[in-house]
């Protein structure tokens with residue numbers, strides 16, 4: 001038996017807490033302050049990074065060089081961003097649905113002091129897909145670097161650093177009844193399910209994109225195998241319009257996006273999947289849904305949906321207490337969460 005992570009708590013109710021592993025089974029030992037000892041076998045546990053992971057790149061919309069460090073964090077910490085370039089006032093921003101600003105092109109979170117971070121969705125998707133529950137993300141700019149336009153570099157960095165188990169149970173948000181939001185011809189819905197499932201449909205007039213539909217059960221590393229290397233995409237006319245209005249200054253189709261122009265496709269190395277656009281929309285949904293604050297046990301259905309609509313969907317979910325319930329995952333539920341059992345062998349050859 002291996003002592004994975006002994007932790008001494010200053011908490012008055014707990015004197016000692018430890019996690020052991022034997023043949024893949026986890027075992028908790030908790031000694032309370034009054035001396036009562038409790039042993040729990042086989043419970044799934046939270047996870048964080050083994051060591052900090054550093055990234056450097058360009059912000060898609062600002063064009064500035066950005067430094068990013070994702071650090072391990074303690075149990076029940078969740079995911080937080082810290083703006084290291086903000087020296088006066090509150091620099092901490094929780095990665096949570098209720099601090100999302102409504103934006104069409106990316107997901108931006110902002111704290112009460114007005115400090116924000118943009119374009120967090122591909123990083124959030126990587127954290128969700130790798131099953132990382134606790135992390136502190138330090139960033140010296142208001143925008144997460146775009147890297148290659150997908151989550152691949154983040155996923156690779158996390159798997160290389162290692163993901164460690166922590167002595168606390170995994171909680172998930174179980175959707176209890178269907179919720180949906182509609183804007184024009186776009187819809188997004190969450191349906192009750194015992195696993196994390198995403199299905200998405202897009203419908204573009206550009207013949208190189210057209211209609212694409214894909215459905216995936218996000219378990220057993222499928223995010224890493226099927227979605228993580230799918231790049232952000234746009235149309236040539238959108239690039240010109242964005243740059244004319246001072247956006248997408250760091251957008252370089254040669255490096256970090258797939259650009260469609262009618263029947264033409266501009267993409268470094270060609271498309272990574274024939275249906276790369278719909279896969280990227282699923283990746284975006286995965287990242288935006290992780291702002292729920294915990295993994296979801298639900299079936300997400302998106303039709304022409306985007307960041308703003310997915311956030312509206314979370315707001316609708318949490319608007320009624322009987323729409324959802326926080327559940328402590330048993331072994332079978334945790335095995336159906338996106339990060340269960342991920343490893344480097346699942347990383348796609350084309351990234």
Ligand SMILES: [Zn+2]
Pocket residue numbers: 121122232280284
């Ligand atoms: Zn995206």
